[in-house]
Amino acid sequence: MVNRQIAVIGGREEPESVLAVAQKLGMEIGKRGLILVCGGMGGVMEAACRGAKAAGGTTVGILPVSGLDQGNPYLDIVIPTGLGDARNAVLINSVRAVIAVGGRYGTLSEIAFALARGLPVASISSWEIDPAVYPARDALDAVEYVMKRM
Amino acid sequence: MVNRQIAVIGGREEPESVLAVAQKLGMEIGKRGLILVCGGMGGVMEAACRGAKAAGGTTVGILPVSGLDQGNPYLDIVIPTGLGDARNAVLINSVRAVIAVGGRYGTLSEIAFALARGLPVASISSWEIDPAVYPARDALDAVEYVMKRM
Amino acid sequence: MVNRQIAVIGGREEPESVLAVAQKLGMEIGKRGLILVCGGMGGVMEAACRGAKAAGGTTVGILPVSGLDQGNPYLDIVIPTGLGDARNAVLINSVRAVIAVGGRYGTLSEIAFALARGLPVASISSWEIDPAVYPARDALDAVEYVMKRM
Amino acid sequence: MVNRQIAVIGGREEPESVLAVAQKLGMEIGKRGLILVCGGMGGVMEAACRGAKAAGGTTVGILPVSGLDQGNPYLDIVIPTGLGDARNAVLINSVRAVIAVGGRYGTLSEIAFALARGLPVASISSWEIDPAVYPARDALDAVEYVMKRM
Numbered sequence: 001m002v003n004r005q006i007a008v009i010g011g012r013e014e015p016e017s018v019l020a021v022a023q024k025l026g027m028e029i030g031k032r033g034l035i036l037v038c039g040g041m042g043g044v045m046e047a048a049c050r051g052a053k054a055a056g057g058t059t060v061g062i063l064p065v066s067g068l069d070q071g072n073p074y075l076d077i078v079i080p081t082g083l084g085d086a087r088n089a090v091l092i093n094s095v096r097a098v099i100a101v102g103g104r105y106g107t108l109s110e111i112a113f114a115l116a117r118g119l120p121v122a123s124i125s126s127w128e129i130d131p132a133v134y135p136a137r138d139a140l141d142a143v144e145y146v147m148k149r150m
Numbered sequence: 151m152v153n154r155q156i157a158v159i160g161g162r163e164e165p166e167s168v169l170a171v172a173q174k175l176g177m178e179i180g181k182r183g184l185i186l187v188c189g190g191m192g193g194v195m196e197a198a199c200r201g202a203k204a205a206g207g208t209t210v211g212i213l214p215v216s217g218l219d220q221g222n223p224y225l226d227i228v229i230p231t232g233l234g235d236a237r238n239a240v241l242i243n244s245v246r247a248v249i250a251v252g253g254r255y256g257t258l259s260e261i262a263f264a265l266a267r268g269l270p271v272a273s274i275s276s277w278e279i280d281p282a283v284y285p286a287r288d289a290l291d292a293v294e295y296v297m298k299r300m
Numbered sequence: 301m302v303n304r305q306i307a308v309i310g311g312r313e314e315p316e317s318v319l320a321v322a323q324k325l326g327m328e329i330g331k332r333g334l335i336l337v338c339g340g341m342g343g344v345m346e347a348a349c350r351g352a353k354a355a356g357g358t359t360v361g362i363l364p365v366s367g368l369d370q371g372n373p374y375l376d377i378v379i380p381t382g383l384g385d386a387r388n389a390v391l392i393n394s395v396r397a398v399i400a401v402g403g404r405y406g407t408l409s410e411i412a413f414a415l416a417r418g419l420p421v422a423s424i425s426s427w428e429i430d431p432a433v434y435p436a437r438d439a440l441d442a443v444e445y446v447m448k449r450m
Numbered sequence: 451m452v453n454r455q456i457a458v459i460g461g462r463e464e465p466e467s468v469l470a471v472a473q474k475l476g477m478e479i480g481k482r483g484l485i486l487v488c489g490g491m492g493g494v495m496e497a498a499c500r501g502a503k504a505a506g507g508t509t510v511g512i513l514p515v516s517g518l519d520q521g522n523p524y525l526d527i528v529i530p531t532g533l534g535d536a537r538n539a540v541l542i543n544s545v546r547a548v549i550a551v552g553g554r555y556g557t558l559s560e561i562a563f564a565l566a567r568g569l570p571v572a573s574i575s576s577w578e579i580d581p582a583v584y585p586a587r588d589a590l591d592a593v594e595y596v597m598k599r600m
Binding site for chain 4: 084088109115127
């Protein structure tokens with residue numbers, strides 16, 4: 001079995017246009033039978049999960065907090081790590097590729113962990129601090145880029 | 151949605167009789183539509199996952215190691231935390247009830263975390279160090295005990 | 301250099317008689333030039349640190365919370381892990397021996413991690429769930445027991 | 451008591467010129483009575499600890515691995531977390547300011563966590579991905595910058 005877990009990362013507070021990209025990303029991931037792994041909270045994470053569920057996909061939330069009920073309502077599997085910021089490392093350990101949408105320093109830490117592991121990373125309106133990060137045009141471009149490299 | 155994640159914990163090296171109980175436990179969990187969460191490695195964890203998959207259930211492995219390919223072959227979702235022993239706390243944070251089968255000190259630490267959180271805990275051939283741990287007769291008894299209290 | 305870090309573990313809420321034992325323990329540890337490592341919070345942890353500082357020793361607190369100012373006032377070094385319960389594993393990884401004074405399930409999880417690592421463990425009014433835990437008569441007996449085995 | 455813990459972060463493999471800066475940094479930190487906190491391994495971490503000890507300072511290593519003997523030889527306090535990459539978050543939680551010297555993606559993740567917490571960050575030959583990171587001329591400039599803001 002080839003593990004097909006892929007992360008969508010990004011901020012909790014983003015404008016509608018960014019959330020729309022995240023939702024589209026979730027749909028593209030869900031309809032391809034990939035498993036969407038995210039931080040499980042609101043904003044980009046929730047929008048991506050909503051999209052994945054609409055497309056019949058599976059969602060996993062790896063939360064920084066410790067309550068099973070503290071994730072967004074579109075999670076099939078909830079992992080409330082209780083680890084705070086350290087959960088960002090656990091999240092990146094759990095995937096074969098990463099797509100970043102918006103986000104600030106938390107997202108940057110996750111991109112850094114992904115690059116340290118040599119994972120393919122695509123970015124939409126997010127950090128492009130390194131040639132190893134692919135600046136994707138849109139959701140479809142990002143998914144196709146990482147799928148070829150997983 | 152009510153979260154239905156339940157943990158089966160126990161040792162990596164156990165006699166066949168204990169593994170048979172773990173497999174039966176996995177089947178009872180799987181056929182009830184509960185999600186089986188475990189440490190994702192061999193022994194009791196693998197036997198329980200095999201049982202859950204045979205019954206059409208869903209399995210999640212929260213590994214102490216950091217490789218996506220290091221879990222047992224019956225995992226639907228793999229969370230390779232890379233946290234070592236600290237993953238035991240993450241595992242217990244992720245469930246509403248715990249069933250222990252055999253196991254040694256690692257299992258004891260998980261039972262302790264579960265009791266600290268006030269979760270229902272059933273034990274089969276495992277630690278019964280506290281009145282709060284229910285000494286179950288068999289797999290069915292254990293599942294029925296914790297389901298009533300989740 | 302031989303690492304001389306030793307843990308005192310135990311509950312946040314304990315009667316005066318138990319806190320007095322913890323303080324004595326801290327003094328015995330401090331005057332021997334051992335480094336006292338603990339969970340950094342109140343109760344047994346604070347009493348042991350107070351004793352160690354009174355004897356001119358060094359104290360380290362490995363906190364479950366993430367604030368540098370959230371530990372007890374007798375800490376020389378503060379490690380606010382932000383890991384919640386998972387910090388118990390980090391604490392036990394950081395020492396060569398463990399002395400438990402009182403405590404409940406959190407303390408039990410730490411004893412379990414210590415036994416899993418094969419560390420010497422002495423217990424005063426705490427869990428004695430295993431022949432590998434030495435039931436010490438008092439603070440002096442506990443310190444002498446673990447020092448011979450570090 | 452004002453907590454005076456400060457982090458030096460950076461790569462395990464760096465040219466001699468970068469290690470010399472790290473050692474100078476350790477000396478400046480040690481002679482000011484600040485406590486040097488680092489990842490505890492080789493390269494920049496070891497050079498900084500060597501400098502701090504030469505100046506009579508105190509050093510703390512927060513290791514990704516789980517062995518008490520796996521840190522560099524200049525550590526007064528060893529915290530072998532066993533957390534892998536997740537220890538980067540614990541390290542940043544433990545300080546009031548961060549100075550980065552060289553380094554790659556692991557260092558970037560730590561800078562990201564520091565910015566997320568609003569800590570002062572100075573960089574020497576390291577990532578300057580954000581206006582919030584101060585590009586220091588040398589060790590002395592970096593220490594003076596962060597000390598004013600701790």
